[in-house]
Amino acid sequence: MFLKKAIARINDIFFRSVGLLLFFLLWEAAPRLDWVRPTYMSPPSAVFRAIYLLALRGELSKHFFISLQRVLLGLLVSVVVGISFGLFIGYFKSIERYLDLLFQAFRQMSAFALFPVFILLFGLSELSKTIIIFWASLWPVLLNTSTGVKHVDKVLIQSAKSMGASRSFIFRKIILPAAAPEIFTGIRLGGSYCVMAVVAAEMIGATAGLGYLVMYSQETFNIPEMYAGIVSLAALGLGLNYALHSVEKFFTSWKQAIGAGE
């Protein structure tokens, strides 16, 4: 039984990785067979070697954790601000009418386009980096939260109300848990926007971080290290998404409950 499960799991991982493996194969072949110039594209073997060497020097973890820290800080602020405002707007539907167009416009406004503005206002500081990451992830969190609140089945609220529930009870015990799945979707989306934004933030006026590593290696023509930075960024994104997904699963376990019984 255990063995069967283990085999099934290995099988599953293998099938999911087929695309990735093929991609690596192609990537390895392209520079070696001179389909592209090897100076511009290092094969994965060289990239993983560069990753190994960077890790050995302690540089990889330094850059990785600085980026991770920025991402988490930005995401944390946007989760707090986005959920608070989202709940507020979703709950008081009348306000939304006045703010909807503004928010839609803000959401469309790329964080990258605003980066120069943040630099003007806050300098090339850590603050302006946090703000660009915050901006990028704020809108999905905020808008998903407010839609989640708006879409709560009215009859659930009515049922609690008929039994004399207070406003705060309804908010805490009905609206919040009902909106939770949608809020988590927003946070996950926000998380992936954060990882994109951190790259941009670190390409201008930074002295550390994975975005800086990519930019710096390109300028110094250390191409394997440049790809090492890119691969690490992908890993950061994947890892963050996985972590957020686990948190989401924990809080919305009832959604996966189908077939979980004995």
Place this chain on the structure above:
Amino acid sequence: MTIKVRARQVNRAFQVKNDLGKKEILTVLNHFDLDIQEGEFLSILGPSGCGKSTFLNILAGLDDYDQGDIRVDQEVLQKRSFDRGMVFQSYALLPWRTVLENLEIGLEIRRVRKKERREIARRYLGLVGLSSFANQYPHQLSGGMRQRVAIARVLAYQPNLLLMDEPFAALDAQTRETMQIELLRIWEADKKTILFVTHSIDEAILLSDRVAIMTARTGQVKEIIDIDLPRPRTEEIRSSVEFTRIRQNVWGLLKDEVLKAQNYARDCAEL
């Protein structure tokens, strides 16, 4: 006999947009009178759109009324109260809570302590015969079981006034019949006041002490019929002569109103 609910001259109108986009006042309840006796099972029958749900919502504190006087136990109707509970056609169970946790919600609202809550919830879950489903989630149950949970939930809350808005309308015919008998059995144990809305004449007669028939528009109680069938009632009573006689009587009264409602709808469509 004491009166549980006394509604006098209740008016309720909604502002709606007609098909030309113009604002219009739609009067739903107009000089609506109804008395509900303590401990009785009263059903309301009436054509669609006559204001049955509107009246129930007002009693449940979910909607306002414009004019009139509504008293519950001689007191003016309060919007918030721990004395009533409503059962909806669509169950209204919380999908993120297990069956047992769903039963606890009303007691949570009343701030009953956790341990006691659990006990009461288990007792009422047993009453509807679903003890073995305590830790399942609502989506794992059939429609009939879900409605049983919803009824157990409102019973566990122990209100003195139960409002039921077409609770069995979404169930298949067989399940519906078993649920009716089950509701009778539960109700006969402690005789809480029930106000029950349905479209089924048979259901209303089988369950009720009295059946109120509403007019099409604007909504008023046209007539109240006493159902003098012996209790406890069983499935067999449906085929009794007396049952058939009452059904014909009720249908006679209801037919005109249903036709009126249909004509009204047609007129609206032709305009």
